[in-house]
Amino acid sequence: MKILVFVKQVPDTDDVKLDPKTGNLKREGVQSMINPLDANAIEAAVQLKEKYGGTVAAISMGPPQAEDMLKKALALGCDEAYLLSDRAFGGADTLATAYTLAKAAEKIGDYDLLLFGRHAVDGDTAQTGPATAAYLNVPQITLATSIDVQDGWVICDRNLEDCTQRVKAKLPALVTVCGEINTPRYPTPINIMKALKKPRTVWDAAALEADTARTGIPGSPSSTKKVFEPEKRNTDTKYFEGSAEDMAVQFVDMLANEHLV
């Protein structure tokens, strides 16, 4: 079985700052990491490989520094890594991102299973997986909380708003995983060493035979027009005062006024 796992490099913080002048991300001092759910996707792939045999390739579109993250993916058990890196890929929305990822999947070829995180913590659109499935015209299972493969079908549980589903899709298929699916292992020092010897490939737009009118900014119908601070809804806050006991009395008076006690 040939499994492709798609991993994104994201900033290692919840508290990214914007440059007030340019409206761009301030990147100084912000470390990068592998998108957390993509580590779950890698773990799912490696467990399937351990069970049924096969290979796992990690693929990322990103700047050259994303190599470091791909080394981590290799240390977590992937067999080879592909970095899709070209200035022409920068500024992509999900249509252009999925186009580029699908081009790489086609170039690698013969895949059985494509694994994605449900969403990335920074852009957080959760659109890249289904859009890539559409380019490749394969069925998809989003929001998977378990995964297994039997007789050429991938079988997953899905966690939805008001129910859980058990579904199956015929390979080749694309699955996006939730955090509940597993607990990613830690890379051992030995595996980190071994990872350095595993094959890593970098592809640019020409190598992918990608149409650069469909990648990066030119290939992105959506764009950010402005970023701004939300309007402060200046609610007239009534503050409770005094010691904890005083506040508690005022607090419970308020609850009584609201007919809660």
Added chain:
Amino acid sequence: MAEEDYKGIWIFAEQQNGVLNPVTLELLAKAQELKAHNGEDIYAILLGSDVKALAPTLIAHGADKVIVAEDAALASYSARPYQQAMTQLAEKYKPSIILYGATSLGRDFAPRVMVSLKTGLTADAIDLGYDEDDVFYQTTPAYGGSILAHIVILECRPQMATVRPKMFVPLEADESRKGEIITETVSVDAEDSYEVLDVTQKISDHEPIDKASLLVCGGRGIKSEEDLKMLGELAELLGGQVAASRPIVDNGWLPHEEQIGQSGATVKPDHIINIAISGSVQYQVGMQNSKCIISINHTAGVPIFDISHYGAVADYRSLVPAIIEEIKKRK
């Protein structure tokens, strides 16, 4: 084709087993505002088999036209037949806007339509409208901090977005509203590569948090699971439930179902008590429409107080036990 040749505000009418998802009616209400601006008709797009009976409800809630496309392959949702059907309809009618609920189904489906129509799709918008330059924009929270972004789709049509449930209030049903029901035939391939094997309805020992009338919510400032139990006790005394901001869920102290915010649930209870929560944008989008907002935080000036009706600048470890004791005293 020029942009101005695309006309019509389309709302994907999400239904499963003949039951409309409430987000559809919310979007029909919001569409009235867009129509007031651009003068275009509002269409509800109803895909399924044997779903025509839902059309009058859509008209009563604000659709000018309902396009019904029925096919056995659309009986239950699967991505590819739905993608084919929506693509064919959009290519025929050329709407300027298509909105989907940002539900698990809408977010599974809409990105595929984006690819086949080669257009943009804004994810999980919390608001929409026309800006000062007359450009249609969608608002999404961005970058973990106190920032919102306007996403625009300038040159491609239709302009598409998935929109968060519970952002808008549906119109009252008006049975006397007139509308047109259009029946369309689509040519879709039966999906033989995807199958739902089993469905288990979620049963929980309490109501889902978006149905509770009172919520006591804990944030990163809560020091231990013991303390979280104390919040549970307060909630119980007030007939409500416990929920949380993301760090508590990340800790594994509460299940994801009980997380409020951008990547969790949207709630609108009568009362919400925020304890040791700072009030990030991502948290606020999930609860800002609550009727009465009460917050306890030991740091004055944190953003949660900006939207609170009542505030206590205090350490919850002394205040919450005192409140519990005071309530018990009065019972």
